[in-house]
Amino acid sequence: MATSAVPDLVVLGSGPLGLGSTGDFDSALLRTDADTDVVVRVPGNDRAAGEQAIELIALQAMTAGIRSRLSFDIPVVIGQAPASPGRVVVSEFLPGFHVPAEHVPAGDGVATSIGGAIAAIHSLPASFVTDIGLPSLTAAQCRNEALNVIERAASTRRLPEAIRQRWSEAAHDDALWQFQPTVINGTLSAESFLITDHEVGPIVSGVVGWSGLRVSDPARDLHWLTAAPEAAEDVFAAYRASCTRTPDRFIRQRALLHAELELARWLLHGLDTRDQGVVEDAVGLLDGLVDSVLGKLSAPINPQAEQVLAVSEVEKLLTRTPATTPSSAQIGMETDAYDFDEEGEFSDSTSGHPEADTGPIELPDLGEDPASEDGTGSGSEDKTPETR
Known part of the structure; x- marks a missing residue:
């Protein structure tokens, strides 16, 4: 062949x-x-x-x-x-090895290189995406996509009311959605990054899986970090330092929302394909999430809320993942995986499954990260060689 x-x-x-x-x-x-x-x-x-x-x-x-x-x-x-x-x-063939999200080490090296790689993608000119007819969404359209997922999940009668309310409050918070869309890969997960050893340490040498390329919410490329508790802070710090634009102030909160919405997409996929095993898994994960947030919903889910989500709670939130299932994050030419978002012709994926304690979708402000409307452009590692 x-x-x-x-x-x-x-x-x-x-x-x-x-x-x-x-x-x-x-x-x-x-x-x-x-x-x-x-x-x-x-x-x-x-x-x-x-x-x-x-x-x-x-x-x-x-x-x-x-x-x-x-x-x-x-x-x-x-x-x-x-x-x-x-x-x-x-x-x-692109050489390199993968580091699973939960094993991405903190500090300089894999984490900082990943942050810089994501920033480089988000700094690409939008014109090369729009010129070939791939999707280009406004911030309002990105919010409408999230609302559509919530409404579809709620219509199944399997979405707990506490979670529907949590997500709806975030989706309707205007401040959360004031951002400049950028070029995104759209299917990023830890498995997207090929790592090689370099004289300065392990670095990202390749990125695979580009079926979700579009202009959209940059937070979509960061939501998988909920499954990387050791490295998330350093990835975000490197991302902010490497961006040619100042990342919007609430990008981490939207990333968390997008990660939780993967549970809804997983549920919808199970229903659409009539896979009862997937449906039961999604329902169980949603029940686990509601157990985590009950008692913490008195404060509204919005960026101005005084109650914020502790870093330790974020780390616990999405440690369960339908591990990018037979589907690990993307269907790319280089990585076999499943796209959880079945909503449209150009859909993205990746997964993050909540577990353990969580609060409202609020993250602490980790340094100065003011809102901006501008946009442009080693620990335990799995060193299984990648046959790209």
Whole structure:
């Protein structure tokens, strides 16, 4: 199949990809006669084929000029051919290893490099996304998306009233949604980042999975940090320091809201696919969240509330994750995963599942981080080689 996509390709050997298979793609690592490695991937279902098509558009739009703005590599497609469903796609192999979110160490290194990498994505010019017809949402449209998820989940009669109220208060808080949309990856999770050892320490050398590329709420690319309790503070600090724009003041609160809303998306996915196991898992997680917030809802959920969520509570909030399920965060050309957001043609994903004590969606102000309307552009690590 790879030679149908790259006719002059001479394959000397093959092996499995480091992440294994989730059923979304058939994939393999190939060694060529040029002593280089390439990755071949074929979608296993129509949904994966749709995500693959979007990612191909996104990667092809990333010109040399766009890529030069990034300090890390992104996949380069070297050939493709029709398949059923979708296409056979051959891309260059990107070396590196993943560090699971819960194992991302604090301090300089992986955490600070991740923060800088996210800031670089958010600093890309929006025009290259809009020019190829990918979604470009206003802050109001981002809020409407959140409201739509809440309303759909509430209509199932499986969303606890305390959680519906918690989310609705946050979604209706005008101050929370005063931000400048940026280019976002849209499917970021810990599994998106390829890490390599460098003389200065472990750094992000590649970012994979670009099927969610769009202009939208930058908090969507940060919500997975609720599952990285050791490193979240350092990632956010590096992100703020690296941004060419001043991050809006309440980006962490929206990130937490987006993370919790993944539970609603998980529930809706289970109902849409008639998967009772997924539905029961989502209901159980929502029940766990309501147990955590009951007794703390007397204060309104808004940025001005005096009661704030302690850092220790944030760390506990979303330590459970339908671990990016057979779906680990994104369906990308480089990482097999599931998109929890089934709402539209261009949907993003990633997951964060709450657990333990939480309060209102309020985070402490960690240093000066004033609101802005401007926008532009080692610990325990899992060093399983990535066969990208």
